[in-house]
Amino acid sequence: MRTGLFCTYENPERDYASAYADQTTLVQLAEALGFDEAWVAEHHFNPDAASPSCLSILTYLAARTVQIRLGSAALLLPFRNPLHVAEDVATLDLLSGGRFNFGVAKGGPFPLQNKLFNVKREESHARTKEALALIQKLLTEDGVNFTGHYFNVEDVRLTPKPLQTPIPTFIATSSPEMIKLAAEQDYGIMAGPPFPLDIIQSSRHQYLDTAGTGDPRLVLIRFYHVAPTRTQALEEGARFLRPFVERMQISTASMQPEWTHWFKLDRLIEDSLIGTIEEVRDKVLQIEATLQPYSLILKPMDPSLAKRRADLEAFSRSIRPYIGLPSGGGLHLKQPTQGLLVH
Structure with missing residues (x-):
């Protein structure tokens, strides 16, 4: 199981330059x-999640890092021109x-986005599927012809072409329709922090049932x-999460x-990695055994850069060495709390 960092560019001080600098520091630390x-x-x-142009941010991070893989989590295709997306992705x-x-992804339940981008919510799935199909053709083929409900192109040759063929692709979804698409097209699937673990397990089973073989990644x-202490972790976690939940x-x-x-x-606290370092380690290893993720991506919650750094260092020091070892590398794992193991 791979590990990584999730970046949402929080801005509690309403200082965008500092928010971007802090997140760059964390990405570089994660790589180190x-x-x-x-x-x-x-x-x-x-303003509390200031990352509207994630491909621009990722291009900047590419110049500030050497080997860590960089991903969009996730690019909201209904609001974008697929020709522009293909060019930006290849670049x-x-x-x-x-x-x-x-x-x-198709975009979350945020009506202002659909209103300002002039996209009807009921069209989001169809636009996402059609845009993704066109983008993949542009990235991998020459002289692309495409006729769809929303997009039409004739004899288009993308310049430049990407290095990777194909580029690893993931759909952030719990929709059976989109899980089926991912399985049929050999895309991976992605589950954000709010996705319940039991829903994720159901999505994983559906993917495997559709694909027959293969890895949902x-x-x-x-x-x-x-x-x-557990008490402190839960109290702090609840304080950080409450505005988001509301x-x-x-x-x-x-x-x-x-x-x-x-x-x-x-429920959200239960399905998160919140506790003492030992409790979080037990939960990580149980998740590894039951859900078998391709990647476990951490979203540090504390607004303090120093605390987020410390938490990443603690994970690297006290949890990552046990990932991938049989039966937790000899650890005696506590029974998971109710709701952790999903079947």
Whole structure:
């Protein structure tokens, strides 16, 4: 199981330059510590997650790093022109030396995004599927002809072409329709921090049932926070997560009501990596055994850069050496708390 860092460019001080500098520092630290990947989110019109242009950010990070793989988590295809996306993805892959992972999504339950980008919510799935199909043809073929409902091109030759053929592609989704597409096209799947573990396991089973063989290459993103005691970790974790939960409850109620039950504070804490370092290690190893992720991607929660650095260092020192070892490398694992193991 690979490990990595999830970047959402929090901006608690309302100082965008510092927010970007801090996140760059964390990505460079993750690379120095031996983490395998760094993924950048795409969010719009949100000062607490200031990463609207994730491909631009990733291109900058490519110049500031050497070997860590860099991914979009995820590029919101309904709001973008697929010709521009293909050109930007190919350029980024070249400039990064073939280190790019292409994660895509239809966009979350945020009505302002659909309104301002003039995209109807009910069209998001279809636009995503059609845009992704066109982008993949542009990245891998010459003289592309494509006739769709939203996009049409004739005899297009992409310049430049990417280094990787194909570029590793992942869909962030829990939708059965999109899981089926990922399995049929040999894409990986991605699950963000709010996705419940039991839903993720169901998606994994559906992927395997559809594909017959193959690896879902699950990129699992989890909130991460450690403290000297469980009580402290849970109290701090709840404080960090509560504004997020409240905001998402409002958004899902209007845009995606079937997700509303996901955004319960206790449930979200249970499915996150929050506790003492030993408790988090046990949970990581249980997740590795049950969900078998391709990558486990950490979202440090504390607004302090020093604390986020310390938490990454603690994970590297006290958890990463045990990943991939049989039965937790001889550790006596505690029984997981209720809701951790999913079947």
